[in-house]
Amino acid sequence: MRTSCFLLTVLLGLLYREAAAQYTTDKIVGQKEKNVTLADSLKHVTYPYLLPIWGQKVINKGFDLPFPMGLSVQYVWQESDILINNLQVGFNNGPKRNCDDLIRFDKATATTNGVNLRPDFWIFPFLNVYGILARSNNSTTVHCGLWVPDSSNSWKKITDINTKADFDATTIGFGLTPTFGIGGFFVAIDMNWSWSDIEQLDKPAYIFILGPRIGKNFKFKGEQSLAIWTGGFRVHMNSGTNGSLPLSDLFSTNEWMQRIDSGYIKVANSQQQVNAWWNGLSPRDQQNPVNKAKYATANAALDKAGQLLNGASEAAGTLGNSSVQYSLDKRPKDKWNFLIGAQYQINKHFMIRAEYGFLSSRKQFIGGLQYRFGF
Incomplete structure (x- = not known):
C-alpha cells in the first residue's frame, strides 16, 4: 500500500513547453557604407505582405523585417525538482484519506523529452504570436518514506520508497512575445500558456511560462546573422492534481x-x-x-x-x-532559473536556434529549426 501511494504521485511531471519568438526585427544602424545603403533602400521599398500591421511604415523608417509567418520544429528536454504535499488516497472510488503526515517526500524530480511544432506570425512589428502543439515522453522519480510515531511520540521513518513512473502527454497552447530595441540591443518578454493532456489525470495540467530576455543581433555577409541572448525563465503551474490508476x-x-x-x-x-x-x-x-x-x-x-x-x-x-484515486498539491522547487541562447540565421527563410537553462533545481535545453515565409 505504501508504495502505491507514492507511485500515484509520480504522474505529476512538469511539462516544459517553452517556445520563444523570432528575434530579427532590426533597425539598420551604423555609418558603414553597406548599412547606410540598406537603410536608405528600405525607405523606398513597397512592403508586399499583409502582416505585420504597419509593416510598410516600419520598413520606411529603416527596419529590416523578417518574413511575417513561420513554422518551427523544436526538441525540448527539461529536468526539474518539484515539491509535493497534501497527498490524499482512496480505493475503488471510496473516501480519500489525507496521508500528508504519514508519507513524506525527500525528493521528486520530473523529466520531459519531447518535440513541439510552433506556427507563428508577427501581428505587429513588435509582437509575435504563436501556437504550440507538442508530444512528450515524461517520467517522475520519487524518493520518500513512510513515517509513524514511536513511544516517545517522535516520528520515525519505517521504510524508504524509491519509485519511477513513465507517461506520455499531448500539449496544446499559445504564446505572445513583445519585442523592442534599446541601445543596439533587443528585449523580448516571452509568455505562453499550455494545457497538457495526461491519461492518468482527471483534467489537463496547466502551465504558464514567463521568459524575459535581452540580447544582440550580429549581422554577417548576405542575409546571415547571429542573435545571442540571456535572461530568466519562470514557471507557474496549477497546484492541484487529481487522478486514478488501476491497481493492476x-x-x-x-x-x-x-x-x-x-x-x-x-x-x-x-x-x-x-x-x-x-x-x-x-x-x-x-x-x-x-x-x-x-x-x-x-x-x-x-x-x-x-x-x-x-x-x-x-x-x-x-x-x-x-x-x-489520489489528489495532491505540487509546485516547482524553484520558480526561476537563468538561461542563455542563440539563433543563427542562414538566410531569411531558415534559422537554427538553441537555448539552455540552469543555475537552479531546474535545467532545460531547447533546439530547433525554423522556416519563415511571406503572407
Whole structure:
C-alpha cells in the first residue's frame, strides 16, 4: 500500500513547453557604407505582405523585417525538482484519506523529452504570436518514506520508497512575445500558456511560462546573422492534481499482498511501543495534558495508517478490477532559473536556434529549426 501511494504521485511531471519568438526585427544602424545603403533602400521599398500591421511604415523608417509567418520544429528536454504535499488516497472510488503526515517526500524530480511544432506570425512589428502543439515522453522519480510515531511520540521513518513512473502527454497552447530595441540591443518578454493532456489525470495540467530576455543581433555577409541572448525563465503551474490508476498497473497480486502484510506488521509494532509507553506511566502522568496529547496524536496517526491498509487489503481481493484515486498539491522547487541562447540565421527563410537553462533545481535545453515565409 505504501508504495502505491507514492507511485500515484509520480504522474505529476512538469511539462516544459517553452517556445520563444523570432528575434530579427532590426533597425539598420551604423555609418558603414553597406548599412547606410540598406537603410536608405528600405525607405523606398513597397512592403508586399499583409502582416505585420504597419509593416510598410516600419520598413520606411529603416527596419529590416523578417518574413511575417513561420513554422518551427523544436526538441525540448527539461529536468526539474518539484515539491509535493497534501497527498490524499482512496480505493475503488471510496473516501480519500489525507496521508500528508504519514508519507513524506525527500525528493521528486520530473523529466520531459519531447518535440513541439510552433506556427507563428508577427501581428505587429513588435509582437509575435504563436501556437504550440507538442508530444512528450515524461517520467517522475520519487524518493520518500513512510513515517509513524514511536513511544516517545517522535516520528520515525519505517521504510524508504524509491519509485519511477513513465507517461506520455499531448500539449496544446499559445504564446505572445513583445519585442523592442534599446541601445543596439533587443528585449523580448516571452509568455505562453499550455494545457497538457495526461491519461492518468482527471483534467489537463496547466502551465504558464514567463521568459524575459535581452540580447544582440550580429549581422554577417548576405542575409546571415547571429542573435545571442540571456535572461530568466519562470514557471507557474496549477497546484492541484487529481487522478486514478488501476491497481493492476502498479503491482501483481502477490506483490500487493506482501506489501500490505509488511505494512500491518510495522504499524502493529509501533502501536505496541506506544501502548507500552502509555501503560508504563503512572496514573498521575497519564493525566498530564502533554502526555495525553502525545498519546492521542500517536493513536490518531496509527489509526489512519491502519485504515489505509484496510482499504488496500479490501482492494487486493479484486485487484484486476480495483483502482486507486489520489489528489495532491505540487509546485516547482524553484520558480526561476537563468538561461542563455542563440539563433543563427542562414538566410531569411531558415534559422537554427538553441537555448539552455540552469543555475537552479531546474535545467532545460531547447533546439530547433525554423522556416519563415511571406503572407
